[in-house]
Amino acid sequence: MTAVQAFLDRVHDLARLGSIQGHLGWDRETLMPRKGAAARSDVLAWLAAESHRRMVAEEFGTLLESVRDEAQHDPDLAATVREMTRRRDRAVLLPEAFVSEFARTRSLAQGAWQDARAASDFPAFAPHLETLLSMTKERVRLLGHEGPTYDALLDEYEIGSTMADYDPMFAELKAHLVPLLARITESSAAQHLPALPEGARFPVADQIAFCERVSRTMGFDFEAGRMDASAHPFSAGLWPGDTRFTTRFDETDPFSCLYAVMHETGHALYEQGLPDAFQRTPRGEAISLGVHESQSRFWENQIGRTEAFWSVVGPWFRDAFPDAPALDAAAMNLIANKVEPGFIRVEADEVTYNLHIMLRYEIEKQMFEGNLTIAELPQVWNTMMEEWFGLEVKEDRLGCLQDIHWSMGAFGYFPTYTLGNLYAAQLLEAMSGDLGDMDTLVRGGDWSAPLTWLKSRIHERGSLLLPPALIEEATGSPPTAAAFLRYIEGKYSRLYGL
């Protein structure tokens, strides 16, 4: 056996352990009965320790070193070596007991969050969050990071990103989005938006049928994946040939489920489009959360929230919900693009969405770089919601309990959503240059061209390139906020007649 084969064998083993952890995590969010929580946390902690042990094993370190030369002439192998090095360099700094305990803590916290969110009971979740926060700080300390703790976390979710990148980006966005929001809410169009009738019901079974049709038309292969329900929609490329996403249902609002499905299908198409030839290696994995989010936001917003889209799916909507009023594509699209400060990030329009992210970013900065305590979190959140959105949060389930991320110990994750929005707009511009007018294309009802474009430029590249290089290769320019600002100003000026 060659050194490369021996190295890849061990990489495959780590990927299998990762898939098992992913699968048991997916099951916990979708199916697990509540009394299964302790055993699930036990085995996830055990698996984390098992993975850690294999990662830090000297033998694996030696194998990793032994393939470096060969990787210089093989860019695919180089991507895998680069990623394994990054992961191993971190892992060797963490004691196994810490890794295992952190996994157990995260697993238990997610169950506690589900219950706390359902009951809108922040104090029930607070001790878990407290532990996660202090373990996260301890983790950064163990990693020997120099500089601000929060930078270390940001880098973890989007390699190379720091507050020095995000602060000006968010400032630029805020400078444009806040006035745009004001112009929209003061516009006369905003006073006369169409709406679905009060009290209309959209049965879950019909929502499932409608949304599966949309997902299938986007290109999701249901023979290689599933759609299920969970408290917080998510997507997971669990195994080669088995990618799963979830949604949730509100019988009074069919848009909530539809756009969750389009969003998660966007993620899932990335997973289904990853190159088979590099299964179970980093080369064959998605490169980053920011890029992942560009895929979900592209389908959700740039395809899904257009009049062209509604001209195709409007008839399907009326098939699924024969009792719903017959609104035309323009009206449905206006409803789908209603700009309004709201409580829930995942249901936010594109103008306010990034303000939700900024709010979380500012709070996380205060958690790690300031003095914000967990006990103060609800009040700080609610004060910011009042100041930024003019909304009074009366229940924490509509406030600081709404997102799953902190219960996963994922601090520093949120800003990747905004990166995804920026990347998506830049991809849309480049795609239009190649494929022609996107509205015409979407209206045609065959959406395979954008998927094929994304597949060759993003999906199949896996982790070959780091995010900025990948975006530049795909679009011809390094990532900036310019395309997003053009997109959002143009789209909403047209929609609201500004």
Added chain:
Amino acid sequence: MTAVQAFLDRVHDLARLGSIQGHLGWDRETLMPRKGAAARSDVLAWLAAESHRRMVAEEFGTLLESVRDEAQHDPDLAATVREMTRRRDRAVLLPEAFVSEFARTRSLAQGAWQDARAASDFPAFAPHLETLLSMTKERVRLLGHEGPTYDALLDEYEIGSTMADYDPMFAELKAHLVPLLARITESSAAQHLPALPEGARFPVADQIAFCERVSRTMGFDFEAGRMDASAHPFSAGLWPGDTRFTTRFDETDPFSCLYAVMHETGHALYEQGLPDAFQRTPRGEAISLGVHESQSRFWENQIGRTEAFWSVVGPWFRDAFPDAPALDAAAMNLIANKVEPGFIRVEADEVTYNLHIMLRYEIEKQMFEGNLTIAELPQVWNTMMEEWFGLEVKEDRLGCLQDIHWSMGAFGYFPTYTLGNLYAAQLLEAMSGDLGDMDTLVRGGDWSAPLTWLKSRIHERGSLLLPPALIEEATGSPPTAAAFLRYIEGKYSRLYGL
């Protein structure tokens, strides 16, 4: 750390790996998209090799030896040591590559069986069965078993059982059941059985609600488990606090789902009743398939197929299916106990059920001790069905493709079902001695007394005693067919006025 702690740590690790395999197997049967089959088989093969490596590791062997003395004074530890010794003694005779390949073959065969059964396409499944058969023979050869191959397989599913035990048992049963069947089918009562009206529909959602109510009343804790759907109903105690069973639905026949649910709930109650104190060790596991089957058959038949049962659930049935005709408990019970030679084992009445088992037993004997080839299997099956049941099998999905077991490589498993029937009848007699008239008790609607009785005498004993000793301890007599024959003759003579 003491030697016992070190030993149990490794036992726990093996149990975790077993639970992971069980969970991924459960998911394959219930949820996995078809294109996930290759990766699932890959990881199950990998996990089998991983377990095998830990089981045969010299260090584990040394630990196992080091706790033998202590086990002499600790019956709980002794049960775990006894079981681990039995498993390890076998494992060390099998090469890791064989274990892994066998796991992969089984996993792929189960997918192939599902498709072949749906399409009634035996030739599509035959190559898989061929491989499983030859690998099973090879496995017995590797284990160095002396004597007939089939005895080695029988022993695997019920420790100590051989053809020398089963041949006379089946002969005794056949001598009673064949004449009983003839008396029943020739009786005038058999000509005038009530029936549900032709063409009546029982919607799946209503069947779910009705069956969950029955399962809950039996004592299944839905906070510590789930009910799902699969091609072949099964039950699996996946994790501490997480026991899952499945059923299947036929909208024209609500009895099919109901009795599958009662059967699988019986298994699941055993799993939920296992002692928490011995989690993740053999001491805390169910002792055998035969005993497991006694629990499922007890609830399905001895509780579920009684007039007393229908006097309780009849009103629930009418709640769930308001369009169904209002039949009284006696009529519903006659329908539920209709004796009739049929194609499908899991839907068979109690009189013909064991004939289905005998048919499989005879065929397996011919596979391992005679010259029966896989190609001849459908014809041999169909000829026996004609001779024994007077039925012509026109589709293999109603014949030799109906059961999942062979696709799991589980040859020698079927006879444990008959053992279960015998144990169940013996348990019922003993239970009646303790609790009084069972009909009165069941009619009262509170079924916690039989569950409590079974919990203390069977469930909580885990693997402390081998099956014959466990049954003798629970009932006061060693296991025989006598109680079953008394039960079946008495019940069906009454029902059919013989």
